[in-house]
Amino acid sequence: MEKAWVNTIQAQIHELHPYLPGKPIEAVAKEIGVAPSEIVKLASNENPLGCSPKVREAILAELSDINRYPDNDALDFKSKLSAHLGVSESQIILGNGSCEVLDMIGRVFLGPGKAALYSQHAFAVYPILTQTLGAIHQVVPAQSYGHDLSESLKRINDQTAVIFVTNPNNPTGTWITKTELLAFLQQVPAHVIVVLDEAYIEYVNNEDMPNGVELLNEFPNLIVTRTFSKAFGLAGLRVGYGVASPEMVAWLNRVRPPFNVDAIALKSASVALEDAEYLEAVISQNESGKTFFESSFKRLGIHYIPSRGNFITIECRRKGGEIAQSLEKRGVITRPLANYEMPYHLRISIGLDAENEKCVGAIEALVKEGMWD
Numbered sequence: 001m002e003k004a005w006v007n008t009i010q011a012q013i014h015e016l017h018p019y020l021p022g023k024p025i026e027a028v029a030k031e032i033g034v035a036p037s038e039i040v041k042l043a044s045n046e047n048p049l050g051c052s053p054k055v056r057e058a059i060l061a062e063l064s065d066i067n068r069y070p071d072n073d074a075l076d077f078k079s080k081l082s083a084h085l086g087v088s089e090s091q092i093i094l095g096n097g098s099c100e101v102l103d104m105i106g107r108v109f110l111g112p113g114k115a116a117l118y119s120q121h122a123f124a125v126y127p128i129l130t131q132t133l134g135a136i137h138q139v140v141p142a143q144s145y146g147h148d149l150s151e152s153l154k155r156i157n158d159q160t161a162v163i164f165v166t167n168p169n170n171p172t173g174t175w176i177t178k179t180e181l182l183a184f185l186q187q188v189p190a191h192v193i194v195v196l197d198e199a200y201i202e203y204v205n206n207e208d209m210p211n212g213v214e215l216l217n218e219f220p221n222l223i224v225t226r227t228f229s230k231a232f233g234l235a236g237l238r239v240g241y242g243v244a245s246p247e248m249v250a251w252l253n254r255v256r257p258p259f260n261v262d263a264i265a266l267k268s269a270s271v272a273l274e275d276a277e278y279l280e281a282v283i284s285q286n287e288s289g290k291t292f293f294e295s296s297f298k299r300l301g302i303h304y305i306p307s308r309g310n311f312i313t314i315e316c317r318r319k320g321g322e323i324a325q326s327l328e329k330r331g332v333i334t335r336p337l338a339n340y341e342m343p344y345h346l347r348i349s350i351g352l353d354a355e356n357e358k359c360v361g362a363i364e365a366l367v368k369e370g371m372w373d
């Protein structure tokens with residue numbers, strides 16, 4: 001029986017589906033009856049190396065002050081981050097993960113009658129946010145799985161308030177070059193906000209890749225979002241940030257919940273930022289893991305989408321959900337992409353060597369058993 005208060009729920013929430021995360025290790029361990037340590041999770045683009053050892057020490061030291069609220073302005077962390085990025089502290093907005101920064105952007109700029117433009121196969125948080133706020137969805141069909149920027153320009157209309165561009169994109173790994181991004185930004189009307197989501201940018205060192213932060217002076221309607229959840233290995237602590245003009249940051253700050261990033265997270269991110277050696281190890285592990293997957297997929301005749309992220313997406317001949325289930329029975333968790341309009345694809349996060357080998361071994365077993373075709 002429906003409860004009376006259900007009628008109070010806003011209309012757009014009825015059409016909302018919750019975010020689907022990767023399957024937890026504990027759940028799969030229970031399902032197949034093995035210890036959690038036997039399970040390999042390559043489903044959430046997490047950092048397989050764990051966090052920097054320096055972060056562990058910082059967390060323990062921070063514990064003695066846990067009865068106090070964190071610094072609401074995060075002065076210490078922002079001074080380190082601004083120096084690292086070469087921007088002023090007033091250009092940084094912090095979030096409980098970069099998802100919270102996206103949320104603040106939505107609450108400032110989106111609502112009924114306003115539209116968010118994003119690509120097909122884009123990060124699931126954009127449609128969820130747009131729907132939550134009762135805004136209009138402008139979904140641009142993907143081209144070769146990536147964001148079609150010229151088609152996006154054609155679709156901008158009076159309602160378009162925010163454009164989400166992800167570089168590189170999750171879950172496809174596709175990317176936009178410096179030349180392409182510049183040409184796009186020059187043609188976007190000055191009143192339309194462009195959110196450049198660079199969650200995976202630390203993994204990329206190709207010459208042709210744009211660095212959004214360097215473009216901020218030229219484009220006052222641009223905001224770049226980044227995170228400590230991926231390359232910095234702090235997904236469990238929830239730290240992300242946005243970089244934009246001081247004016248834009250001031251507007252976002254109005255809707256930022258008080259004390260939104262906790263003290264341990266702030267301290268950890270400060271320390272993580274300064275451990276260049278750790279970041280180097282992360283990038284080299286990711287590169288070698290990706291090369292291993294690519295050569296394995298070539299050997300097995302499995303098509304993959306070239307990726308600049310810490311994951312690689314493959315094409316399956318059966319439903320990705322079905323393949324993911326078969327892999328889970330072999331102790332490997334991957335991410336099916338039906339909710340990204342890619343029902344025949346599977347996203348695999350790059351893990352440690354042994355994890356990657358276990359994953360390829362499990363896929364190879366499926367191929368041999370005739371369960372792939």
Ligand SMILES: *Cc1c(COP(=O)(O)O)cnc(C)c1O
Pocket residue numbers: 045096097098099100123166169170197199226227228229230235238239240
């Ligand atoms: C993982 C990811 C994020 C980061 O989310 P956090 O809230 O910072 O953990 C943002 N955007 C994209 C495209 C991602 O894949």
